[in-house]
Amino acid sequence: MKVARLVSGLDARMAKVLAPLADLLLLVLRLTWGWQFFLTGLGKLRNIERVITFFTSLGIPAPAVSAYFVGTLELAGGLLLLFGLFARPVALLLTGNMLVAYFAGDREALFGVFSNLEAFQKADPFMFLLVSVIVLAFGAGAVSLDRLFQKAPKG
Numbered sequence: 001m002k003v004a005r006l007v008s009g010l011d012a013r014m015a016k017v018l019a020p021l022a023d024l025l026l027l028v029l030r031l032t033w034g035w036q037f038f039l040t041g042l043g044k045l046r047n048i049e050r051v052i053t054f055f056t057s058l059g060i061p062a063p064a065v066s067a068y069f070v071g072t073l074e075l076a077g078g079l080l081l082l083f084g085l086f087a088r089p090v091a092l093l094l095t096g097n098m099l100v101a102y103f104a105g106d107r108e109a110l111f112g113v114f115s116n117l118e119a120f121q122k123a124d125p126f127m128f129l130l131v132s133v134i135v136l137a138f139g140a141g142a143v144s145l146d147r148l149f150q151k152a153p154k155g
Helices: 004-047 048-058 065-085 087-105 107-111 115-120 127-138 144-153
Strands: none
Touching: 004 048, 004 065, 004 127, 004 144, 048 065, 048 087, 065 087, 087 107, 087 127, 107 115
């Protein structure tokens, strides 16, 4: 029992000391990848005909509607991530979006995640998916509009 208490106490102290690092990491991830989502969404919307053609070649149902939806989701979702506003709901949508991107465009990498991790990690959606899942799991962090609104007086 002494070892368990020692481990538990050490973990609790480290968590308290390192908590600001977690918030900094979430901020950096949100700013970096929120901007990347914004840019990819903007690129899709600016080149919508190419995206529709690509989605058609992948066999995505309603490719025009899907292209506009994905472009708008990535653009708006990226902005919301940048500001840390509605971060978890946005991250849920972006996670789904990236899973569909894997399924439609990198199916072999997705289904081979355990047999060929390198292919999964090298696929285009990987970092977008990873950041989306991290924000989904941990939220926006301390430096975010979500946190600001949580602290706002209720009334």
